[in-house]
Amino acid sequence: MLFCVFLLLTCISNPAVFAQGQAYGLGFESFESVQDKRTGLDLSPGSNFCFKGDFELSFELSFLPDKKNYFGYIVRLIDDNNRNIDILYDNSDAVTQHFKVVTGDRFSTIAFDIPEQDLFQKWNRIRLIYSSSQKEIRLISGTRTFRHALTVNPTSCFKILFGATRYKNFNTTDVPPMKIRNVQLTDNGALKYHWPLDEMKESKAGEIVSHKDGLATNPLWIKKMHYDWQPLRTFTLQGPARVTCDQESGTVFVVGEDTLVSYRVATDAVSYRSYPAQSFFMDNQVLFDKSKNQIFNLFINEKQVTAFDLKTGTWNRNVADSSQKTHFLHANKFFNPLDSSIYMLGGYGHLEYKANIQKYDLKSSSWADLTKRDTVFNPRYLAALGRTEGGAYLIGGYGSTTGKQVLNPRNWYDLLYFNVRDQSFRQIYQLPTPGEDFVFANSMVINEKEDSYYALIFPKDKFQTEMQLIRGSLKTPDYEAVGSKIPFQFLDTGSYADLFYDKHTCRFVAVTLHKNDRNQTVASIYSLYSPPLPGSGPTIQEAGEKSPGFSGAGLLALLAGAIALVLAFIYFKNKKRIQPAIPANADHAVTVDSVPEIEVAPTQEFSPIPLQNSIFLFGNLQLFDEDGREITKLFTPLLKELFLVLLLYSTRREGISSEKLKELLWFDKSADSARNNRSVNIAKLKAVLEKLKSAVISKETGYWRLNVDYDITRVDYAEYLALVSGKRILNKHEITRLANITKRGSFLSNLEYEWLDSFKSEVSNEIVDAYLRYAGSVNMADDPEFLIRLANYIFYFDPVNEEAMILKCKALAHLGKHSLAKTTLENFAREYSRIYGEEFSKDMPEVLHS
CATH class of the missing domain: 2.120.10.80 (Kelch-type beta propeller)
Known part of the structure; x- marks a missing residue:
C-alpha cells in the first residue's frame, strides 16, 4: 500500500512523467531549404570522443513524410587520421537496400532496408558497433545484424556528426528529411553519453550522463512542434470568405x-x-x-x-440575393x-x-x-x-x-x-x-x-x-x-x-x-x-482558486489524502463483490438509475462470461478467437457493417439477397461496381472469420448467410433470441440468464446504421416485454429486491418506461425505502420532461396505488 501511495504522489508532483509522452527529437531541414539552412548536429563541438576499446553508437531514427527528396548522410564518424565511417540513405530506384555504410571512399558490405511503414511511422533503433577486438564494425537494425571486416585503431578518437556537416574536408549538405532522438555512446559496454534531444529552443543539445552538450545547427525541435503553433500561410480574398x-x-x-x-x-x-x-x-x-x-x-x-x-x-x-x-x-x-x-x-x-x-x-x-x-x-x-x-x-x-x-x-x-x-x-x-x-x-x-x-x-x-x-x-x-x-x-x-x-x-x-x-x-x-504538449492557460482549477505550491503542510495533507484514497479503493473493491454490476454502456439511463442500489446476496446472474470463440453484440461489438484474443480491430468500417448485416439477417431471418446487400451497402454504385465490391469485401471478411472456429459465409440457398455453429462459437444475440422467442413468461432462472446477456449494455450501443434501427427496436421491445411479463407473474412480497433490479434492467433499454418506474417505486416502498422511492419518481419525471417536453402528471400516491 505504501508503494501505491508513493506512486500516486510521484504522479501528482511530477505530471510531466505522463504529459511528455513520445513527442521529442531533432528534425532535420533537408532539400526543401537552401544549403545554409539545413540541419546538422555536432555531438562534441570543439573536441573529439576517445575510447579505450570497443564502443557503440546508437540512435532512434524516423523519416519525415511528404518531402521532395530522401537522400544524404545520416551520421558520419571521422577519426583523427581523417578516416570516415558513414551511414547514408540512397533513394535510387535501382537499389533494393537503401541504407548503406561507407568506409573511406568505398561501400562496405553492410546494406539494409527498413520497411517503409516503419520508417515513416515508427522510431527505428540503429546500433553501430566499432570493435577493435574483433577487427570489424557491426550494424544492428531491429533483429538483423550486419558485419564488415575493418582494421581499426583501438586508441582512435572520433568526431561524430549527424546530417549536414561542416568539418575539414568532409563538408556536405546532403541530408535526408529525418528525425532522430536518444543518441547514446557506450565504451566497453558502459553508457558514457546520452543525448535525448528533447529540447524546445536554442541550439544546445543537452547530454545527461557526462554533461557533454552537443550543438545543433538550424534545429527543428520535435517537442517544440508539439507545443508551438506554426504559422503556415496567409491569404487575402476579396469580400466575405x-x-x-x-x-x-x-x-x-x-x-x-x-x-x-x-x-x-x-x-x-x-x-x-x-x-x-x-x-x-x-x-x-x-x-x-x-x-x-x-x-x-x-x-x-x-x-x-x-x-x-x-x-x-x-x-x-x-443564389440570387445580394443582401448581407x-x-x-x-x-x-x-x-x-x-x-x-x-x-x-x-x-x-x-x-x-x-x-x-x-x-x-x-x-x-x-x-x-x-x-x-x-x-x-x-x-x-x-x-x-x-x-x-x-x-x-x-x-x-x-x-x-x-x-x-x-x-x-x-x-x-x-x-x-x-x-x-x-x-x-x-x-x-x-x-x-x-x-x-x-x-x-x-x-x-x-x-x-x-x-x-x-x-x-x-x-x-x-x-x-x-x-x-x-x-x-x-x-x-x-x-x-x-x-x-x-x-x-x-x-x-x-x-x-x-x-x-x-x-x-x-x-x-x-x-x-x-x-x-x-x-x-x-x-x-x-x-x-x-x-x-500541455501549455499555459485555463484548466479545470480556474473554476475555483488556483492551486498553490506544495508547502510542508500541503504535502502532509496530500499524503493523508492519498492514503485515504487507497483505503477507499480497497473498501470499494471489496464492496463491489456483493453489488450487482451495471452495464458499461447504460449512459442513457444514468438519470433514472442514480438511486443507490439495495445490497443483496450475490447471485449467478453475473457469473464470468468466457471469451474464447465468442461474438458479443450487446454493448460494444466484440469478437474473440479461440485463444481469447479480441479480433474486432481487424474490421474496417465497411467490413464491420457487412459482417453485421450477414450475421443479423442470418440469425433472425433466412439471409439476405445480393440486391438487398447492394441497397444497404453500395446503393451509390453501379451493378458491376457493387458486385466487385461485394466479392472483394466478402473475401476479406472470410479471412478475418477464419480466426473463429465455426463462422462460415455461404450462398447455398440463394441468400447470403453467415452460418455459425453455436455449440462451438458463442453468439449472445442467438442466446437472447432463444430466450425471448414465443413471448412466453420466463422463469427466474431464465430472466437471470437474459440479464447476464444484456448487462453489457444496449444492443450494438456504439453503432448507428439506418438499417440497424429495426433490429434495435425489436430487441428493446422484446427485452422490456419479457421483463414486464415476469414482473406481472410474481408477488411483490416474494422478491422485492429482485424486482428493483428488474426495473433497472428495463431502464437500460427504456429510460422513461412508466411500468418499470412504478414497479421500482412499489418495491422500494415495500422495503420501507420511501425516500428512495420518492427520488426514483423525481428522477423519472425529470427525464420524462426532458424527452417529451411536458410534465409527468402522476404523484407518489397515484404511482403506489396504480
Missing part, C-alpha cells in the same frame, strides 16, 4: 466570392481557382463532402445550398452520412440567439426545420461541434434561455450530444464556471477511442485576443490547456475561427478569418503536431 477542410488529405479550402484557395498542409502546396462571382453572405457556412468531392455553400437564412465540384471547378448554381444576412452567424454544422443530410444548429443575428435545428437532405434537396424534443439545447452561438458516427457533440457557446440578447445573456459551459436518430439532445455534463469567460471556435476534434475532445477557446469581449487549444474529456468535466496561443482578432460579424485535424500528417490545423477595412478577408492557417 469561409473555410472547410478535407481532413483525410489535410487540404484546407478557403472559399471566397470569386476564388477558391486550396492549401495542402503536408506539401505546403497552394492552388487558386477563379469562377464567376457568387453571392456570399455573412452567415454562410461551407462544408466539404469527401464522398461527392464537393464543397457545399450553406445559405442558412435563405434555406438554399449550392455545390462546388472540385473536379470541374464550377458551382451548380447561384446575419440571421445565423457562427452557427454549427455537420454532415451525417447515415441519412445524407447536413444539420445546422443555433446561430445569432438581429439581437437574437437561435436554438434552431435545421436539416438539408442532399438526396431530395429539401430543407426542414426540426422540432425541438427537449429543453437541453438553449439558444446560442460561438459553440464548438464535433461529429461522431451517430450524431455530434456540442460544447459551450454564448446566448440566453429566451434567445433575446437583452434578457440576461451568458456563457454556456455544457457538453451536449445530439442524436441524429431521434433528433434529441442529451446533456453529458456542465463545466465549472472558469475564472475568465470564454467561447469556442466553430469545430472541435473528437477522439472517441480515448473519450476526449480538442477545441479552441477565446474571450469574446476583446478584439485583440488569443485562442488557446484545450483537451477535455467526453465523460467528465475536466480539461487542460495544450500548446501555445494563436493571435486572433475577434469581431462578431467580421471574424471566424475553425479547428480541423489533418489525419495525413497527424496535425491540428487552426484557421482564423478576419475582415479588414477594405472589404477583404484575411485567412491565416496554423498547425500543431499531435499529441500537443
Whole structure:
C-alpha cells in the first residue's frame, strides 16, 4: 500500500512523467531549404570522443513524410587520421537496400532496408558497433545484424556528426528529411553519453550522463512542434470568405466570392481557382463532402445550398440575393452520412440567439426545420461541434434561455450530444464556471477511442485576443490547456475561427478569418503536431482558486489524502463483490438509475462470461478467437457493417439477397461496381472469420448467410433470441440468464446504421416485454429486491418506461425505502420532461396505488 501511495504522489508532483509522452527529437531541414539552412548536429563541438576499446553508437531514427527528396548522410564518424565511417540513405530506384555504410571512399558490405511503414511511422533503433577486438564494425537494425571486416585503431578518437556537416574536408549538405532522438555512446559496454534531444529552443543539445552538450545547427525541435503553433500561410480574398477542410488529405479550402484557395498542409502546396462571382453572405457556412468531392455553400437564412465540384471547378448554381444576412452567424454544422443530410444548429443575428435545428437532405434537396424534443439545447452561438458516427457533440457557446440578447445573456459551459436518430439532445455534463469567460471556435476534434475532445477557446469581449487549444474529456468535466496561443482578432460579424485535424500528417490545423477595412478577408492557417504538449492557460482549477505550491503542510495533507484514497479503493473493491454490476454502456439511463442500489446476496446472474470463440453484440461489438484474443480491430468500417448485416439477417431471418446487400451497402454504385465490391469485401471478411472456429459465409440457398455453429462459437444475440422467442413468461432462472446477456449494455450501443434501427427496436421491445411479463407473474412480497433490479434492467433499454418506474417505486416502498422511492419518481419525471417536453402528471400516491 505504501508503494501505491508513493506512486500516486510521484504522479501528482511530477505530471510531466505522463504529459511528455513520445513527442521529442531533432528534425532535420533537408532539400526543401537552401544549403545554409539545413540541419546538422555536432555531438562534441570543439573536441573529439576517445575510447579505450570497443564502443557503440546508437540512435532512434524516423523519416519525415511528404518531402521532395530522401537522400544524404545520416551520421558520419571521422577519426583523427581523417578516416570516415558513414551511414547514408540512397533513394535510387535501382537499389533494393537503401541504407548503406561507407568506409573511406568505398561501400562496405553492410546494406539494409527498413520497411517503409516503419520508417515513416515508427522510431527505428540503429546500433553501430566499432570493435577493435574483433577487427570489424557491426550494424544492428531491429533483429538483423550486419558485419564488415575493418582494421581499426583501438586508441582512435572520433568526431561524430549527424546530417549536414561542416568539418575539414568532409563538408556536405546532403541530408535526408529525418528525425532522430536518444543518441547514446557506450565504451566497453558502459553508457558514457546520452543525448535525448528533447529540447524546445536554442541550439544546445543537452547530454545527461557526462554533461557533454552537443550543438545543433538550424534545429527543428520535435517537442517544440508539439507545443508551438506554426504559422503556415496567409491569404487575402476579396469580400466575405469561409473555410472547410478535407481532413483525410489535410487540404484546407478557403472559399471566397470569386476564388477558391486550396492549401495542402503536408506539401505546403497552394492552388487558386477563379469562377464567376457568387453571392456570399455573412452567415454562410461551407462544408466539404469527401464522398461527392464537393464543397457545399450553406445559405442558412435563405434555406438554399449550392455545390462546388472540385473536379470541374464550377458551382451548380447561384443564389440570387445580394443582401448581407446575419440571421445565423457562427452557427454549427455537420454532415451525417447515415441519412445524407447536413444539420445546422443555433446561430445569432438581429439581437437574437437561435436554438434552431435545421436539416438539408442532399438526396431530395429539401430543407426542414426540426422540432425541438427537449429543453437541453438553449439558444446560442460561438459553440464548438464535433461529429461522431451517430450524431455530434456540442460544447459551450454564448446566448440566453429566451434567445433575446437583452434578457440576461451568458456563457454556456455544457457538453451536449445530439442524436441524429431521434433528433434529441442529451446533456453529458456542465463545466465549472472558469475564472475568465470564454467561447469556442466553430469545430472541435473528437477522439472517441480515448473519450476526449480538442477545441479552441477565446474571450469574446476583446478584439485583440488569443485562442488557446484545450483537451477535455467526453465523460467528465475536466480539461487542460495544450500548446501555445494563436493571435486572433475577434469581431462578431467580421471574424471566424475553425479547428480541423489533418489525419495525413497527424496535425491540428487552426484557421482564423478576419475582415479588414477594405472589404477583404484575411485567412491565416496554423498547425500543431499531435499529441500537443500541455501549455499555459485555463484548466479545470480556474473554476475555483488556483492551486498553490506544495508547502510542508500541503504535502502532509496530500499524503493523508492519498492514503485515504487507497483505503477507499480497497473498501470499494471489496464492496463491489456483493453489488450487482451495471452495464458499461447504460449512459442513457444514468438519470433514472442514480438511486443507490439495495445490497443483496450475490447471485449467478453475473457469473464470468468466457471469451474464447465468442461474438458479443450487446454493448460494444466484440469478437474473440479461440485463444481469447479480441479480433474486432481487424474490421474496417465497411467490413464491420457487412459482417453485421450477414450475421443479423442470418440469425433472425433466412439471409439476405445480393440486391438487398447492394441497397444497404453500395446503393451509390453501379451493378458491376457493387458486385466487385461485394466479392472483394466478402473475401476479406472470410479471412478475418477464419480466426473463429465455426463462422462460415455461404450462398447455398440463394441468400447470403453467415452460418455459425453455436455449440462451438458463442453468439449472445442467438442466446437472447432463444430466450425471448414465443413471448412466453420466463422463469427466474431464465430472466437471470437474459440479464447476464444484456448487462453489457444496449444492443450494438456504439453503432448507428439506418438499417440497424429495426433490429434495435425489436430487441428493446422484446427485452422490456419479457421483463414486464415476469414482473406481472410474481408477488411483490416474494422478491422485492429482485424486482428493483428488474426495473433497472428495463431502464437500460427504456429510460422513461412508466411500468418499470412504478414497479421500482412499489418495491422500494415495500422495503420501507420511501425516500428512495420518492427520488426514483423525481428522477423519472425529470427525464420524462426532458424527452417529451411536458410534465409527468402522476404523484407518489397515484404511482403506489396504480
